[in-house]
Amino acid sequence: VNIGNFSARRVSRRSVVAAVAATALALTGCSSGGDDDKPAEKPTGPVTIKVWAWYPEFQGVVDNFNATHTDVKIEWTNAGTGQDQYTKLQTALKAGKGAPDVVMLELQEIPTFALTKHLVDLGKYGANSVKGDYVEWAWKQVSSGEQVYAIPVDAGPMAMMYREDIFSKYGLTVPKTWDEYKQQAEKLKTASAGKSFITDFGANDGGFMSGLFWQAGAQPYTYDLANPTSIGVNVNSAEAKKVIEYWEGMVGAGLADTTAFHTTDFYNGLGSEKYATYLAAGWGPGYIQANAAKSAGKWKVAPLPQWVAGENKQGDWGGSSFAVTDQAKYPDLAAKVAMEIFGAKNTDAWKVGIDKAFLFPTATPVLESDTFKNKQYDFFGGQKVNEVFVPAYNAIGPFAWSPFNSYNFNQLTTNINQAIEKKTSWTAALDTAQENVKTYATQQGFKVQ
């Protein structure tokens, strides 16, 4: 809770009392969230809208929003990153109090929270009017027909980041297909006497593996919130197995490393010469920049290798949105915050988002703007990397998530990690994941197809 900034705000006495009370209640784990359908009567003066998010540099966006709005004030809390926040959110939603009005949700988590009916349908508050700002696949991630569960913020179209210095040192060429990628990996292994790997396969990241499945055209789940009790489970599809077999071969031949992502050893590998490429998402540049500063200026970005030469198939890894919870007292104002805070027209917010937080925007007007498309990155030796990421983003196809994504990611990561650890078959691990997910879905009461 941003108590520090609080006293500096010029607000009416009444809203101070309300905010103090809200803060105190939030601290003791209870707040007066109304779950009536009708919005409560508005007080005079700005309404405080509580927002949970973990974007870097978000304070600047919040300050800017508050300076330009007189009817609402955002009270921002960083309630943890990813699963940490979801754990708190689930608990607060289950308890019926303590949840924020507006919450950051990663795209893959939306069905999970929408299924339990804790997300307000933003379609009722005019969200369909901003539909045109987003490409089809991105809008599909947050909606079902006219129902809108969240407003997209950022995404993670995948591309291949590579070390230009290592490539020229060992005479590697930039691969266009996964076959070529493997050839370059073999060449690298021999030339560097096994010191460098073509990449690291972080089997601890379900989003990463799902992004690769996505690119290969796999559809692990068939799920629509319009028909919430029925789900198709196809985790071990032929497309997913193709991806998994490929990486099993790469790891088995010692071409790819299996250090867990987001660990010290992984960052050191990126900063040193251990990894020649990193299969990154659109948010990757900022992320790598912060964690492998030693290698600044040596990286370049190329499109993700293709399964079939000449094709343009792409996948997404990560990305997030803003949703409104059923505990919002003023859902119309909360919806307004969700739509505007990183909205297509909010150029000030995106200035911070792009230049400081290195978010990859989902709104087409922002994506296609000169400031984004032609931005040069020193970390990439001045390359305009969005010339790679933006077309990749536009070429992504639709992809459905399950309403129990923690379990889905857990099954993927646990089974593949165990296969790596015990040197057993990865495709068999995928079969195990399929069986476990089917059992779980049946236990949870879904009609499994």
Place this chain on the structure above:
Amino acid sequence: MTEVQNSPAVAPAAAGPSVKTGRRSHVREAATGWLFVLPFAVLLVAFLLLPMAYAFKISLYRSTLIEGEVFAFFDNYKQAIDDPLVREGVVRVLIFGLIQTPVMIGVALLAALLIDAATSRFSRFFRLAAFVPYAVPVVIGTLMWGFLYSDSIGPFSGLGIDFVSSDTVLASLGNIVTWQWAGYNMIVLYAALQGLPRETYESARIDGATEVQIALRIKTPMIASALVLATLFTIMGTLQFFTEPLILQPLNPGAITQHYTPNVYAYQQAFSFQQYNYSAAISFLLGAVVFIGSYIFLFATRKRSALR
């Protein structure tokens, strides 16, 4: 006393208590007793018994995403007993406890005997140094060891040992636990040693016992009850193994799985999958295992210890 002097009317009654007033004073004594117990009792009920009762209640229900909450009786317990992942975790902590407990108590006892025998300035420093890891929060200590185990920045990275592979990670975790808790157990044993009468050693020395013999034949048996206590805490701690594996999990999730120990599994069920009911059932089963394990140990050592 002053009350009696200031109110003489009460004095006769106090001098010759009738049956009636005697009963009343009993009631008053009992009330006073309860008043003294009250702060503890309130805390016990509010923070232990009520949460336990609540957890037990939810462990009897089953909650699914589609059908909501239904009364399931002991279904969750049945599922937990049949769950191979629970069993794997229980077997792992039992093995861990079997190895960890003697190592821990051995190290702590050795250190306690050494600093008890030597009364130099060095022993005071050693006593403090051995105790310091206990003052480090478990999370911080584990993170620190995570860096020490790293094969890119750790001091042992040149040795070519992977400290977090599935073959080595249990030993690596045991090392952290020993580092963290041996000093604490050492202090418990050392305090017990300090309480022993020194004359016993003197007479042993006169009888020709060496220092080693005194340590093993006199001191160790005499602190048996402290040893039993330290061992009991260690057994309980190892069965409930949780923080260290959870913190080190990101380093190698293939080796430290989400069902690595029963506690880690229960945590994951509750906070990753919202299976609060199943998680409560696993926790209660683990509680039963800890209770039975502790009881067996106390029963086996009942002759040696004062604890019964």
